[in-house]
Amino acid sequence: MSNTHYDVLLAGAFAAFTVDLLVYPLDTLKTRFQSPQYNKIYFDASKNAINKEVLFRGLYQGIGSVILITIPSSGAFFTTYEGVKSLLGNVNPTCGGGSLLVPEPVVHSAASAVAELVSCFILTPAEVLKQNAQMFRQSSNSAQMGRANLFQQSSVTLEALKHFKKPTQLWRGYGALAARNLPFTAMQFPLYEHLKIKLKSRREKQSKSTGSLMETAVITAVSAGSAGSLAAVITTPIDVVKTRIMLSAAGEGSAANAPKEVNEAKGIGQSLTFLARRNGGVKKSGFEVAQEVFAEAGMKGLFRGAILRAVWTALGSGLYLGVYESGKMWLGHRHEGDI
Incomplete structure (x- = not known):
């Protein structure tokens, strides 16, 4: 079975689009849990409980920017990943006994790292817009309208965009995004490739392997x-x-964007209240931000949203790569006239 670059691009884009629609609400919840505004907005101290009405409102806010950018970003990732993996595999010499000089997990980590750097550059503006849009606060009426048609919530993205004075602000967080994704993919892809081979081998040994699209998925x-x-x-x-x-990106460049209390207004345009934390135009390094979080809530603060992120990633990665691999397989068979 052979795949063209177009197959890889198409399969990656379709996988990203599918996953974004299905697991986006979990991503919104994760962002709100990790926000510095969590205790002020989403947690009711008087009842010592989560304010569910506010926390679960507008879960598809900001999806517009993601749908537009995630397709080329994912296509670029998989095209780069497959290309670099193939290139490194072809030039990887063998040692005595036929073993590879550079172990395959290292090759997979290197390929995923290069792919992430390319993908993150495309994805960062959408990620910044998305996370700021996820922190807008809606009135009950506008939230109900948004649930009726999730694409109406693209207006939240446009509202968030107004808070960015310079285009360069949209790339604020590229380093942090790459710093998160590089170790993430460096761990995930070698383990993923290893588990996939082991599961396929086990199915073959048990004579249960069918090679079908469903089994691959x-x-x-x-x-x-x-x-x-x-x-x-x-x-x-x-x-x-x-x-x-990323939540502080829109506030950089002007002291006028310093932290202040906001009031929830009425009307479709005014009911979206921008609640992201503002740093008064002062950029902070990732280390400084980590120190702030640790000072506020200790290790618990640094791992806030870990369980939710694990569930979201398990579902997202499973669907993402499952759709990608089965889609790539289907397109490959189609070229060969098997289906």
Whole structure:
């Protein structure tokens, strides 16, 4: 079975689109849990309980920017990943006994790292817009309208965009995004590739392997979900720092954007209240942000949202790579006239 670059691009884009629609609400919840505004907005101290009405409102806010950018970003990732993996595999010499000089897990980590650097550059503006849009606060009426048609919530993205004075602000957090994704993929992809091979081998030994699209999708989903959830928990502190840096991006460049109390207004345009934390135009390094989080809530603060992120990643990675691999397989067979 052979695949063209177009197959890889198309399969990656379709996988990203599918996953974004299905697991986006979990991503929104994760962002809100990690936000510096969590205790002020989403937690009711008087009742010592989560304010569910506010926390679960507008879960598809900001999805517009993600749908537009995630397709080329995912296509670029998989095209780069497959290309670099193939290139490194071809030039990887063998040692005595036929073993490879550079172990395959290292090759997979290197390929995923290069792919992430390319993908993150494309994805960062959408990620910044998305996370700021996820922190807008809606009135009950507008939230109900948004649930009726999730694409109406693209207006939240446009509202968030107004708070960015310079285009360069949209790339604020590229370093933090890359710093999170590089170790994440470096852990996930070697483990994913290993689990996938082991599961396929086990099925073959038990004479249960059919080579069908469904079997490929399930094996890939289980392998990717397991590897992704483990990597997600380990890299949660970096994800918390990345979230806070991106939420502060719109406030950089002007002291007028310093922290202030906001009032919830009425009307479709005014009911969206921007609640992301503002740093008065002062940029902070990832280390400084991590120190702030630790000072506020200790290690618990750095791992806030870890379980939710593990569940979200298990579902997202499973669906993402499951759809990608089965889609790539289907396109390959189609070229060969098998289906």
